[in-house]
Amino acid sequence: MISVLLVDDEPVLVDIGRLFLEKVGNFSVFGCLSAEEAEKLLEKNSYDAIIADYQMPKMNGIDLLKIVREKYGDIPFILFTGRGREDVARDAVNIGADYYIQKGGDPKLQFADIAHKIETSVERRRALIAIKISEQRFYDIINFLPDATFAINTKGTIIAWNREMERITGAPGAQMMGKSGYAHAVPFYGYGRPMIIDLLLRPDPVIESKYRSLIRENGIITAEGALHLPDRTHFFLARASFLYDQNGKPAGAIESLRDITGFKETEEKMSRIIHHLPVGIHLFRIQDDGKLHCHGGNTASGEVFGIEDRCIKGTLIEDLFPGEEGTRICSASILIAKEGGRKEVENVHIIPGTDTKQFNLTIFQSDTEEVAIIYMPVCGA
Known part of the structure; x- marks a missing residue:
């Protein structure tokens, strides 16, 4: 329902306007006979649109328009003018009237046109208000x-x-x-x-x-x-x-x-600690080929495999764990890298050169599509 304030010093025109508008559209029309009365009504009530005659005693329609724009913002405002009053129409547009209409002609057609203009201007205003509310919510969310x-x-x-x-x-x-x-x-x-x-x-x-x-x-x-x-x-x-x-x-x-x-900073500290641990640690990450490649390791991990420093970056996990036992470790590592979890593998035989070493392995997901393997020497091996 669109609420309309109709202001005209001629009671007959107010009644006719109310009847026509409420018949042709979804309007609730409130009428008054002066701009002063309209000003008082605006202080107590809110309206979706205002229609006002220009020629009224004491305060004319332009004066009312100025008050509306100063106090009530962009409420759609339609001004009735007499024929030959282009100066009034010009002033109305400059002050902020949405439309001006010359009186005369078929009242039925004229009020049908007014109804369309009211609906258009009210829908436009409501859309702008909705956009402003949406923007304000956007800014409020960002701010917090x-x-x-x-x-x-x-x-x-x-x-x-x-x-x-x-x-x-x-x-x-x-x-x-x-x-x-x-x-x-x-x-x-x-x-x-x-x-x-x-x-x-x-x-x-x-x-x-x-x-x-x-x-x-x-x-x-x-x-x-x-x-x-x-x-x-x-x-x-x-x-x-x-x-x-x-x-x-x-x-x-x-x-x-x-x-x-x-x-x-914590990651860097942990990295320094890990690199100085006596226990070997390797990181493997899934690459584009779908296989686990060595991403890094600490100094002790090099000693596990007999490599001077650490695992060479890019080395396939299969190259470090060959054979049937290695296949089980590789399969478990890929699964953990993708889905998470943890697995303990005991008494793994690692052969650097001619010496055989035994380790208990702990395999766990250290990051998305990445696993860490910790090597714990088996006592007495």
């Missing part, structure tokens, strides 16, 4: 995300810059919003340059090759990198994806930055 997050449109203009971005960069959102020319990169690098959000919208193989671990998948880019902030260098896991409009077309992109500096 724990990760630093910003968004740009297809022209590269910043359209969102959340509180965590403000915190880590020291750049207020109010200053960043609306900037373009890779302005989003300036707080991190000191100058404008493409980030992964820009590579999503405009791919550049040369720039992408500079990232150590950039992955494109299903319209999403993920990459790790170091960014230089005012306090120190931080490591981030960055993730960028498209923003779409109501027609499903890209309208921009959004990027989130998760600070993994603490994780990287």
